[in-house]
Amino acid sequence: MDKLTRFVKEQSLQRTENTHKPEELVQWLLDLGSRGEKSAADMGYATTVGTMVHDRNDEVAAAAITALGDMGQEGMKYMTQIASGLNRSPEVCQAAATALAQFGKQAAAYEGHLTTCLMRSLDEPTQAAVIAALGAVGAESEATTLAKYLDDNSAAVVAAACQALGYLPQGVQEAPRIAKKLQDPKTRFAAVSALGKLGSGVVQKYIQEITSCLKDKDSLTRQAAANTLAAASEPVLNSQAGAPYIATLLKDADPAIRCSAALSLGKLGPQASSHASEVAKLLGDDAEDSSESYLAVGGGSLRSPATLRRPKCAALAALALMNATSHVSDMAMCLRDKAYEVRLCALEALMEMGEAASKQSTSIMATMEDDVYIVRLKACQAIAALQAQDVMDNLPDLFKDEAPSVREAALEALASCPDIGKKYCSQVFKCLEDEYGVVRAAALRALASMDTVGQGYASAIAAELGNQDPHARAAACEALGKFGDYGAAFADEIESCQTDEVPMVRAAAAHAMAQLGLSRVRGLENGSE
Template identity: 25%
Template sequence: MEGRILPVRRLRAPLLARDALAAHRGPPPGRAAVRLRGGPSLSMASDPRRSLAANLALSVTVSALFLGLLEGGARLVEKRRPRAPVADYIWDWEEKWEGDFYRIRSEVSGWPPWEEFNADGLRDRTHAVEKPSGTRRVVFLGDSVTAGSQIEADQAFPQVLQRSLDEEGRPVEVFNVALWGWSTRQERIAYQRLARKYRPDDVVLAVCLNDIPELQNNLTRPPRLLAALFRRSALVRVLVNAQGREIQSVEQLFEQPGARKVREGMARFFDEVRALEREVHADGATLSLVVFPFRFQVAPGAPRPIVQERIAAFCAGERIPCLDLLPAIGTLGEAAFVDYDHLNPEGARLVAAAIEKAPLLATVASLGDRLPAGADVPRLAAAVKDADPAVRRSAAWRLGRCGPAAAAVISALDVALRDPEEDVRREAARALGAIGPAARPARPSLLAALRDERASVRWSTARSLSAIGLGGDAVPALIQALGNDDGYVRGFAAWTLGSMGKEARDAVPALVAALQRDEGYERGGAAAALAQMGPAASAAVPALLEALRSTDGDRRWKAARTLGRIGSAASAAVPELTAALTDGNEYVRAQAARALGRMGGAAQPAVSALERATSDPDGNVRREAQRALEHLSTR
């Protein structure tokens, strides 16, 4: 009742003063109505800002205390019931590479050909974008298992499969598009950004079971700000419910198949596969899956392969070919693995064989099928001139299989280098390379073939010339090749000239001119060739000094490195290399110190600067400066 009569009491004083308008208006601004006990309302002065600040402070204090109590309670709960850790093999994309995709930074042209990572940043050989005629292209999308983690690059199963197909004469080009930590999401992005340009005929998605928890955990992760709070606050962790959202291990897929997070993870995986299949199909290619088991699945007491069964059922419903590798790897058991899911070389060979035997990929006939078994070298040489281009190609391939034994018919292969059919020219070039140094009489025709209109011929020719070997008489042709439109051919020419050393001194001006190209300072580029040539490349010093002044840090340190390789013949660079010891880029400082150490007595004026560099903030710079001083003190 008091709440109802309060307004009446407030009207009492104005009405007694016969001021009805004042009664309606209430107290004047800046004054508050106060009712004394048993008497009329009075007004008193107050500061609304001070009152507001006091209220806010009180609210903040109460809220902080309340949140503090909740945080303390959440920590107690966490202490009593600790959150199960997520297995190390389930990667947090934001933590690992700050985004949803990565690849290895690589500056290669394909030369030298034994580089571990290609120009796409993948653990594979370099491939021409232009698709060869008469060749089927197969792309494997995968993670570290496909990339061949913990084994040599050429032991990864896609590379093993490539060698097997080559051995059988099946014209198939295999691509290994895979990196550590990739899941199905990254593999789909890799198809879009890296693989699609090669126009594959078949795309094989190599599925590892940790793809499923990685998709679930990363695609349901809270925004970045909330994730930062998640790492610091037990209360936020309780509210986010990571335990109920995240899949902690692959084993959970088998132990809790009906759990909501597992069902969501499987659904996200299937969505990614569907999206990839739509893109691959739209490009005119076919998609298939190969599913790798985890090691515990081939151990005694392994659980029922319910995850593989779900994937197989999904693929059947979507009409996507699928190969479950559990039965094949099970024949070798745990001996196929190096750890929880990565294969050793024997396991990789087993997988390559299983893929080749399965009805997963389109059948490609062997080139040898066109010729009678046991055909001798003279008959094969005659077949290289057959009217049927398929027979000519097959004969050239078979002669390559003969190796040095086919040296007597080099002239027939030399003629085939000018065949109207691309695939005949390509096989002829490969065959000459397989014959080896005995095929030197064909070098002029091979050097001419570096200008072939088709990339597959040019690339096969470059590899064959490298296998046969080139001498100083090839320098003019290689200088000409430095201007080729094909970066692979330019890389071959630069690398070969560099490996010749002083014998290729006449190529230095052309190599200096080639420094201006985009790949001039990349691996296998002109700078690397000049560095290989050493003192014979002294004429390149002015151009390298210009590069040492570049605004591009990569170009500066590579120029410093090349000057160091030239050695004392580059003594004119000592003042600028000394100045480079204070460059803002630590790589430049380190390479400048190393280069000065190779300059001999000409670098004595740099000793004081090198001594100061031994206190550089960067450990590598300090080490290089110390080594340089040691080298200079012994000269």
């Protein structure tokens, strides 16, 4: 079993010392970065990634920097190392600039490094990355310089200048020039995004030009236009070139445009509910836009979100954003749709509807037997979110589901209603034998939610403190911390977890000791006070 597979199965973090193949290191690093900030904080692997920023291989160094950029606050601890990459090859420099841009104004201290870098002879992608980063870190003193790039011969550089000025107060002065870039398909996405960041006053001035972007061939540009219009909801609602025009696009011949129109109206919020009935008509629209499917062929790119391809999905999302409670029954009908993406979007939309969707619990329960595992997973989450107690008795049926993520979701859903969960404590207990650490952790948390019933399993839970999986160890600490004297009986074992190699476990152990009122007492015993 390879390292990535083991990591996916939530085993202990696999280090890189055992491999010397750059391509494996690159994949490993990018995978860790894709897991985001929380995983990096929980598992503590940002330190290992940080040491690879200075790797001699440019691909490895660039991948390490990219990963740190995706790790949020954890990655920010290595900004100095990342900034040093600006002096390396174009590949590493571009990764460094992009990472600093992700940190935003918290990377303002490196404005000088970026400015110096921009003075060098750079290729177009790298130059664009540095320009965009200067805006993202809030380099107001460079606004005039950045504005000059709006006239550059490179579309990539012009787009970066638009994005950069969108972050700066001085960008408002350049709004007319940025708006002109809406005329060029190559810079349209950047321009429409920038206008949204410059505030509602700017959006109001260019409503007509922005709404025209909802008909763009590029799905990301259409999405950006919808987001930008939402930044000035009141002017858009009151302008004839705004919401009324967008509503006419709901009948466009192109399904992608119908999607964009529905999402745009939805993002205007409950104030746009007067158009809810028009949007709801798309719940009967079985079309799908396949114009960008070629991008995903051979793994070249991810597919566009279903809400940008399927009018039904867009309508479901929009109705939820509008809080259109009068259409909840129509939305629930989509739970029986032949397309799994529609069923998934229906569950997500109903979750957002809150109490208004609670009467649809029976329909939601039916999706617990769906052929697609992510639909079953989402059904569990919906039941928990809506506190649909009338169907929670069906959750234990999923404890043996073939997908570990479904088993985990079912346990978490049951834990959200301890009074019902207590009836199934023995089934939950059996889940401690699961091969996946995240499932065992969910079972431990479920037992912890059962108060006195869960206390009866204190010994079995304490046994998990020695488990090789960090998720199980952390969850065991959390559970015992809630058990009072029953948990305190295992104080020595919990305390030993405070020196665990994984930060998540150490934090859980420290919190458990505090909950049990033992932190200070044990400190005194050790002579630390």
